[in-house]
Amino acid sequence: METHYTDIHCHPSLKPYSKSFKYNPPKQNARNPGRKNSIWHYSPPNFLEKFVNRIVTLTKFTQTDMTALSKARTQTVIVSLYPFEKHFLSKRVWGWKGLTDVLVNLAASISQSRIDYVMRHNDYFEDLISEYRFFMQLHNQVEKIDGIFYTYRLVKSSAEIEANKKLEAETKKIINILITIEGGHSFNTGLKMNENTANPTEVMENVRKVKQWEHRPLFITLAHHFYNELCGHAKSISIGALEDNQKRGINTGITPLGFEVIELLLDNTNGNRIPIDVKHMSEDSRKTYYGLLDTVFNNENIPVIASHGAANGYRSLVEKDKTDYPERAAYFNQIDINFYDTEFIRIAKSNGIFGIQLDERRIGSSKAIKESKIYFPNKRKQLRKKIVAGLAPN
Secondary structure, eight states, X not given: OOOOOOOSSBOTTHHHHHHGGGSSSSSOOOSSTTXXXXXXXXXXXXXXXXXXXXXXXXXXXXXXXXXXXXXXXXXXEEEEEOOOOGGGTSSOBTXXXXXXXXXXXXXXXXXXHHHHHHHHOXXXXXXXXXXXXXXXXXXXXXXXXXXXXXXXXXXXSHHHHHHHHHHOBTTEEEEEEEEEEEOGGGGTOOOSSSSXXXXXXXXXXXXXXXXXXXXXOSOEEOOOSSOOSSBOBOOOOOOHHHHGGGOTTBTXXXXXXXXXXXXXXXXXXXXXXXXXEOTTBOHHHHHHHXXXXXXXXXXXXXXOEEEXXXXXXXXXXXXXXXXXXXXXXXXXXXXXXXXXXXXXXXXXXXXXXXXXXXXXXXXXXXHHHHHHOOSSOOHHHHHHHHHHHHHOOO
């Protein structure tokens, strides 16, 4: 029996949606896969791009475009909508405002036109809706790849996935897409770096609108890189020129508006609950959220989700400096954006989901990464060395 894996956090639309702002009209998902604003646009890395990616971790090529997913025989993928946060761009760095544009464009390859749009707009929610519609534009449209006819379909349930599987044939395949959202700022919060801008009435109405979507998000990552007036976030940026931009609200707890948003998302009166993804939440916010689940929602079966994370090797949010396996823990990246042992137990007991973030900079300590290095490797030797380092010590 063939085994299939599901990526529960990826951004197939990040580059093509961003590139679409270069064209008139913008925000169009091109039917022609040769266009960079098509979600089917396939751009495998050449030797130089692979080298740059390996040395300085810049990813200028697409990774989860629909053609790449087709070639990987993907059946189901959970995609993340993400209104790009202004605070990657909105503060002068080293006296030159344009430097942040350059850094972000290098890191994400999103186009200057997209950057200009992000700087101008004042509505993250409108940007969220536009990206959702970007997916819908080519929903159920057929593309021929390597002699096989592929289509992607946004789905709402496992029943739809099973029904789509029955429609498949040797030359006809369907990629099932489940929607998620990354960042509570999507409800139009956190527009300015140093002051609150959220209108609570507007925010709550935006939450209600999302809960009524035809393809309601499977879950929502409440926090992200910058303060969103809903909850505190964990440190996630290591680029020195941008670190200051995420200092406001870092490591703080859930705000009064955040409690309202969480309770509305989790309300299941109409059967449209949207669970919370605790990735990016600060330790204080996670601890408070778990307390809500144990009290206000104690009698309800709410899964705890961490969409893309790693272990830090420590025992719990309370016993943050204790580990039950000190030698092995030295190989984990011991930062608070990563998860404690008791959090994994909570996720399992809640029938939740944990997605492993396959990024050595998040997973491994500097010791682990150093011991895994191999110079002038072939790919097989390099991967074997990293696996061995990850398993050490015996």
